[in-house]
Amino acid sequence: MLTYQQALIETASRLKESGSTTPELDALLLLCHVTGKDRIGVYATPKEPLTSEEYSKFDNLVGRREKAEPMAYILGEKGFWEFDLKVRKGVLIPRPDTESLVEAILDIHKDRNAELNILELGVGTGAIILSLLHEMPNAKGLGVDVSPDALACAEENAEANNLDDRLTLRASSWFDNVSEDGFDVIVSNPPYIRTDDIPNLMRDVAHHEPSLALDGGNDGLDAYRHIIDEAPAKLKAGGLLAFEIGYDQADDLKKLLKDSGNFTPAVIVKDLAEHDRVVLAHRL
Numbered sequence: 001m002l003t004y005q006q007a008l009i010e011t012a013s014r015l016k017e018s019g020s021t022t023p024e025l026d027a028l029l030l031l032c033h034v035t036g037k038d039r040i041g042v043y044a045t046p047k048e049p050l051t052s053e054e055y056s057k058f059d060n061l062v063g064r065r066e067k068a069e070p071m072a073y074i075l076g077e078k079g080f081w082e083f084d085l086k087v088r089k090g091v092l093i094p095r096p097d098t099e100s101l102v103e104a105i106l107d108i109h110k111d112r113n114a115e116l117n118i119l120e121l122g123v124g125t126g127a128i129i130l131s132l133l134h135e136m137p138n139a140k141g142l143g144v145d146v147s148p149d150a151l152a153c154a155e156e157n158a159e160a161n162n163l164d165d166r167l168t169l170r171a172s173s174w175f176d177n178v179s180e181d182g183f184d185v186i187v188s189n190p191p192y193i194r195t196d197d198i199p200n201l202m203r204d205v206a207h208h209e210p211s212l213a214l215d216g217g218n219d220g221l222d223a224y225r226h227i228i229d230e231a232p233a234k235l236k237a238g239g240l241l242a243f244e245i246g247y248d249q250a251d252d253l254k255k256l257l258k259d260s261g262n263f264t265p266a267v268i269v270k271d272l273a274e275h276d277r278v279v280l281a282h283r284l
Helices: 004-018 023-035 039-044 052-066 071-075 096-108 127-135 148-160 195-200 203-208 222-233 250-260
Strands: 077-080 083-086 117-121 140-145 167-171 183-188 235-244 267-270 276-282
Touching: 004 023, 004 052, 023 039, 023 052, 023 071, 052 071, 071 077, 077 096, 083 127, 083 148, 096 127, 096 183, 096 235, 096 267, 096 276, 117 127, 127 140, 127 148, 127 167, 127 183, 140 148, 148 167, 183 222, 195 203, 222 235, 222 250, 250 276
Parallel strands: 117 140, 117 183, 140 167, 183 235
Antiparallel strands: 077 083, 235 276, 267 276
């Protein structure tokens, strides 16, 4: 039976051939997942053999990764902010870039004890709104999504992190099932990939993540138009509208917000890679 060291070497080679850009790391994380050891534990016992049961499970997981299935789906979780969030197929995997959206909202609402009422459109795993509720102990949230898988995933994450008492989850296509108004913050990371660009994304994304959470229409702006049109009726005067955007969409969003006549001039925030990532505007 393979030792840990042999498994790491052989698996990294297999994954490199299949197109993984991080084959060594993938191999290590899969081995840790199967054996229950952390990275130090694996490296400290290179000659320890996998049991037959571990090997069978490990080989199955490696096969899934060879088909470009995202590691987050294989492992069932993804780190975001201060959480290890549960992730499942059919739900968009949280990205580190999205932490820039959370940070931008917190930079505006510096009073962490404020009693804010937050709405997230397209809640997904709950990454954004749960991070905000975690940082603001007196805030309450409503998260909506059209996907039953996403709502179930967000509910599981809210319960696991003891935030379910301050988060309501509801099935809704954008504002269709949102009767409430007077929100202090409306936030969304909507689908913003141009339809024609989706086949050109990395295999992990194009072949495995839900198109519903990716496809923003011909120009990638369909969801933004819809939200910008309806958000003023749901926001308090002075309330914040916050979006994640694609790296080349800042000018488009500025124009959409200006043309609506309902918002202050848009502020653009860059992510850690210095790409335009967040758009912020307040309701007039």
